[in-house]
Amino acid sequence: MDSGVGGLSVLAEIQRLLPNESLLYVADSGHVPYGEKSPDYIRQRLRHIAEFFQQQGAKAMVLACNTATVAAVADLRERYPQWPLVGMEPAVKPAAAATRSGVVGVLATTGTLQSAKFAALLDRFASDVRVITQPCPGLVERIEAGDLASAHLRQLLAGYVQPLLAAGCDTVILGCTHYPFLRPLLAEMVPADVAIIDTGAAVARQLQRLLAERGLLAQGPARESAFWTSADPENLRIILPLLWKKSDSVQSFAV
Known part of the structure; x- marks a missing residue:
């Protein structure tokens, strides 16, 4: 997840290193930028997104956002102790x-x-x-x-x-x-x-390490990547070809 589309730069590194993994991405663009929000507000957003990922059957979560990591990664690790969680920090x-x-x-x-x-x-x-x-x-x-x-x-x-x-x-x-x-x-x-x-490549390596430790690495083939946004899905459909690739799998994420 990311507060917006920036985490797509990390998603690209993850796909490059772990091509067999099926990827889910939430752009919380309806609440961007996180840098102007309070830590408590961000923690509430991340709990909401983490619950959604769990409902989707995700086996790990990447906080592809420095601000979200600072505000919420400790809280999420406490709430989901068995779930591999990877955050970001400046290099x-x-x-x-x-x-x-x-x-x-x-x-x-x-x-x-x-x-x-x-x-x-x-x-x-x-x-x-x-x-x-x-x-x-x-x-x-x-x-x-x-x-x-x-x-x-x-x-x-x-x-x-x-x-x-x-x-x-x-x-x-x-x-x-x-x-x-x-x-x-x-x-x-x-x-x-x-x-x-x-730090995108370093995050992908850390995710690979945590999945391997738990015997969770996928053997493939990966499903098509799926995307959700808390803003207008049409905006993400327009931007995706610029930053990632064209995808028809863009859905609305419940605010």
Whole structure:
């Protein structure tokens, strides 16, 4: 699940690594962005979505959203102790290891950057590097609207990237699952020797490990991926071919 369509970037990594698994995806787009919601509100949404996944017979759940992970993953693990649950966190550790200049930039939502979990990541893995954080209001909303290349989006993204480059960042963390869809634009804006890091592939590997430990890996073949949204399903049908692939299996998720 994700607060919107950003988690499709993680879903792609999961399908790439685990092609035999049948995938269910809930875009809680009727409540996006999560970064402006209270932790209690987000926990209520995640409980609702988790119950839905259980009713669908899901054997594991991925919170493909940094804000949802911060607010709700501990609560869900307490409620579903036998259910493999995988959350997201910004790639601070690999970025700190990759930087040559000692300066790392983070593009993320305000909610992620203000969280105690993000602060703990910095304390644990980035004590020897300088981390420049850049909140990016508006980017999620543009991607949710299917905008990956407009002049307005370019101007917005450039305004967030330039301070990181000016500060000497040679490594940039994409701290929101929506942002990997902006990689082509970012590649035009940053020098070729600046590393751009996200955590989608690491999440897929963690899911694979947890399923293998429990003997839950599918032998295939996978069913067609199924999608639900708490917003207008037609919006998701329009955006899916841009971010994933065309699918007729888009249904309304009860708000």
